[in-house]
Amino acid sequence: MTDLLANLGLGFAVALSLQNVTLCFLGCLVGTLIGVLPGVGPIATIAMLLPITFGLDPVGALIMLAGIYYGAQYGGSTTAILVNIPGEATSVVTTLDGHQMARQGRAGVALGIAAIGSFFAGTVATLLIAALGAPLTRLALIFGPAEYFALMVMGLAFAVVLAHGSVLKAVAMILVGILLAAVGTDLETGQERMTFGLVFLTDGVDFSVLAMGLFGVAEILRNLDQTETREIARARIGRLLPSLADLRQAAPSALRGTAIGSILGILPGNGAVLGPFASYTIEKRLARDPSRFGRGAIEGVAGPESANNAGAQTAFIPLLTLGIPPNAVMALMVGAMTIHGIVPGPGVMTKNPNLFWGMIASMWIGNLMLLVINLPLVGIWVRLLKVPYRLMFPAILMFCSIGIYSINSLPTDVMLIAAFGVFGYGLIKFGFEPAPLLLGFVLGKLMEEYLRRALTLSRGDALVFLERPVSAVLFLVAFTILAAALLPSLRRSRDEVFTEA
């Protein structure tokens, strides 16, 4: 306990330096901005801004990038409530009751409760990261290659179960991702794989190029297809602070949402997206009068909004302690860390305590800032929504091109984002989700490395994964959830979670 306090003290000392506070604020501001704007997500933004962080020191860079990610969770709810369009994938459920509240003239209260719930969840998640950091790091040190491989298999299994739609399609996407990751020079033998003699493929496909194509360009193409009218809530926003009765009604939901979001966030496989759905379903089940949901129930805003923010932050846990990115944003963080020569994993905490604790402390500071950025300034964000998409996407296009070009100074990278953009557009059109592909791509390289190492150590005996207890348990969990997802009864309730909301 005293250790924890001392560590947090160190963290705050780092995070409160003028430079880091400024960077944290910038990150939160950019995060809110892209959160508010539908059509720009944190993945594309962080990929775009990676080159900017080259010149910063690693702590500041990561503080800023983290701020963008959780800041987007706050911003997304503003659009969801006022315009009935999710600003982010994680705020889809908020549109249901949040926008209804806005129609009833309680937009301010909905915004207020979303921000307060998010802040509460952020605080809890920050403490959770701080508390779980040390024990998980110790756990990671006893992990061998077999355990790491098993852990990643489990993560991918979760990703399949947590993805929307067909299980089979999600599995296929992960495999395609792993296959893409194999392109380029083989690390162990130095042999070129599937490069077809193309020079720009020698180093493999750059992760940010793939992410930008699949999430930046493909998203633009998808948005161009649909013409949707935006209806900004005409009614006044009204008072922002919820009344005591509102708070009392929302508090249990926020608590449950935080718990659900935190747990799903830690699990590899993009829990931040599922968290709000799960929370909404549970709130509706628990409610005395479920028919209120969809008609402006405050619980339907408090729960999911707490869940998405908690999940966005606890997602840092596997990255910082085990070195395994649980979702695409964390994979970009790996990129940002390796650029600065930091190897994500158990070593971060012992070798770079400044970075580890500074980042954690900055999250709490960032959440506090977001409360200020979001509530009083909500008028500015609403104005932003008036920028028509026909002007927004050319700007995004240009930023994407500049951002990708400046990472490696390669025009071929820029061309590749166009190719992956069209590929991603095709995926969307055929009902595939790009997120599992990206996760497969990220984990693919790591998995192959650990698989090789584990099998070399066991002299080719594949049973090693079942003989070591920890890896056996992890495999068991992976197969159980996969099997469960395929069972008809469970599949129905899984579909329900997504469709009901």
Place this chain on the structure above:
Amino acid sequence: MSDASDGVRRTRSIVPAPQSFVAGIALVLLGMFGIWAASDLPRGTLGSMGPGMLPHWVAIGVAICGGVLALTGLVREGAGLQTFGLRGPVTVVLAILAFAVTIRPVSLGPVAGPGLGLIVAGPLAVIIGGYATPEARFRELLILALLLTAGCMMLFGDLLNLPIPIFPTVLIEAASGTIPSRVMLRLGAGALALAGLGLLAMQRRSTHRGRIDVAPHTMSI
């Protein structure tokens, strides 16, 4: 990627779930392509895996997934094929390509790009890309392009010092020694910003005010 024009095919077709079926076939092809691409790599043994081992088996996995998906598409009722916009993808790809070949000297086989720098590549990407939607208006895009490029030149070139070419190589060579590059950058950005603001002011005056509010509720997202 067929049938771009005739809408969602809800009509009775031979296949109950065309989307799954076509997607499955595409995955099978992709898997087979992967198997072929990795076929010349040594696979090694489990004890010492060669570079071809993982790609080979993963590609087989992709093909199997595709096969099962295609089969379910034949058996179970499901979603039809979705329409594909053509204008969007083609224009956006052109815009990105225009940026890629003009940002710095590129040689694509016998053809060599001129290397025009951000000051040309940026506006090109914005203006070409803008035409991805039928709502595009040239003057509006021109103003956006000028202002955005000026902003990006200051942000990426001056403030962040990223190694991104700003001006055409010819111009840089001509000006080298006479004007410091940073001064030139600021002058260029200033000129663009002024031009953009000038156009904006002209447009404001000619269409009175309320220009921004012309179509605030028909925004496509």
